[in-house]
Each structure stands twice: as C-alpha cells, then as structure tokens.
Amino acid sequence: xxxQRNRRSLAPLEKAPLTEEMLxxxxxxxxxxxxxxxxxxxxxxxxxxxxLAHGMLLMAFMGDYLELHFPPDQFKLRLFKTRFKKMTFPxxxxxxxxxxxxxxxxxxxxxxxxxxxxxxxxxxxxELTRMVADAHSAQ
Amino acid sequence: MTEKTLFPQLSLEFTAPAIxxxxxxxxxxxxxxxxxxxxPPTFATRxxxxxxxxxxxxxxxxASVIHTEQVYEYYEPLPYGGPIxxxxxxxxxxxxxxxxxxxLFLCFDSEMGAKGRLCxxxxxxxxxxxxxxxxxxxxxx
Numbered sequence: 001x002x003x004q005r006n007r008r009s010l011a012p013l014e015k016a017p018l019t020e021e022m023l024x025x026x027x028x029x030x031x032x033x034x035x036x037x038x039x040x041x042x043x044x045x046x047x048x049x050x051x052l053a054h055g056m057l058l059m060a061f062m063g064d065y066l067e068l069h070f071p072p073d074q075f076k077l078r079l080f081k082t083r084f085k086k087m088t089f090p091x092x093x094x095x096x097x098x099x100x101x102x103x104x105x106x107x108x109x110x111x112x113x114x115x116x117x118x119x120x121x122x123x124x125x126x127e128l129t130r131m132v133a134d135a136h137s138a139q
Numbered sequence: 140m141t142e143k144t145l146f147p148q149l150s151l152e153f154t155a156p157a158i159x160x161x162x163x164x165x166x167x168x169x170x171x172x173x174x175x176x177x178x179p180p181t182f183a184t185r186x187x188x189x190x191x192x193x194x195x196x197x198x199x200x201x202a203s204v205i206h207t208e209q210v211y212e213y214y215e216p217l218p219y220g221g222p223i224x225x226x227x228x229x230x231x232x233x234x235x236x237x238x239x240x241x242x243l244f245l246c247f248d249s250e251m252g253a254k255g256r257l258c259x260x261x262x263x264x265x266x267x268x269x270x271x272x273x274x275x276x277x278x279x280x
Contacts, residue, residue, distance in 0.1 A: 060170035
C-alpha cells in the first residue's frame, strides 16, 4: 500500500524568476500564439492583472526536473500528466518538488510546482521504466 | 449547475516539419532546461497547432481559453530529421452553466508519429470562458 508519509523526496529544483522575455521566448519556441501570454492589453481584457505564463512552460520545468533525476539514457518516460492549479505571472519564482510513489517498475513520481509563496501552481504524475543495460556495453 | 454535452466531431490531420537540433536547443533555452540531445518530454507541445485550428473552427478566441490539464503518453522517441504526422480530434465538448455563466470544457486527443509509428499521444484539456465570437464552422449535433 502506498503511504504518502513514507515517500522518498527528491532534491527540489528552483528556476530563475519568470520574466516577460521568457514568455516571449517560450511562445516562439513552442508555437503557442495565445495573446494572454504576450500582450498586456489582451491579458487585461481577459481579466488578468498581467500576462501569464504558459501552463506548458510550467510543465517544461517539471520535465527538466524529471530528466535531472531520471536521465533519459537510463530511464524511459511512459506517462506525464500535469494539472495546472494556479495562474503564474512574471516575477514569480517557481520550484519543482518531487517524491517517489513507487520505486519498482513502473517507477511512479509525484511532482509539485510551487511559487515563492509556497502556493501550488501545478501538480503532476509520472511513470517511468528503467532501461535495461546493453549486455555488450562497456559499462 | 446544468451540463450539456456537445459532439461537433471535429478532427484534423497535418504533417509538421522535421525536428532539428536547433529547434530542441531553442526549446531548452526557452524552458531553462539542459540541452541533452534527447528531445525533452514536453517538446510535443510544438505540434499543437491543430488544436488551435480546431478552436478557431469552434469560433473560440484563444484569449478566452484556459489550459487546465495536459497528459502525454510516450511510445517511441520523437525522431530528429523526419516529418512528424499529427492527428488531432475533439474528444469531448461539454457546456456547463455555472453561476449563470456558460463555460465550455474541451478535451483534444492528438497522436504524433513518424514513419507509421506512434511516438506520443496527448490529451489537452481546456476551459473556455466565453461564447463564440464568430459563427462556428461546425454545428452541435
């Protein structure tokens, strides 16, 4: 039975503070044209105090954290689910936290993204499998 | 709270250009990620133009759309160098009246593959907060 209190925590990863320039760079790199991430007037018209960060940028932060702890040459990602819980704006500082739900294959990981006020902005669930080492490899 | 289920039966297929190392490096730079040669887990977001096109067919402005959940299932690695075939369909559309306001809950199901092999399957959940700004090209059934 999975006991949340006994889950092994992974070292957190703090990202650089969000800026409007980052949102522009991410829009360019991801191809997301939604103006609420780029244009203050559009964001205000939609009822937001400022441009807001793409949910997928938050998920990308969690993805980077995954690859840090589970290098892609050793682990194969099977499933990555993220629920976006709270809007995130330029100036926010986000930290990814993770804990192991299961250590046997498939490995289960819970992720949490918090801001500088320790509010949860996104939550994720991941499944990975260990890659079998090549019997003929130098390792 | 009242709910109405809509089935516009929308779908779209297209072929995206090949992924290059420059694309991945740009993506890693924009996401504060280490460039590891392997394609990052959320790189598949670059193939969501089909979802945006289907939202336009529904007469919805992007600014009224909130991304609430994203799911990726991974089968084969996305490859460098070859075209990516993308199929996207509107899996579900539910309209609810909450506090006197109509809110639309959408789920898009996408498959991205290369050379006939499925690489990534995605489910994107949106919440749309306002009524159509233009006459939708599809009708409720």
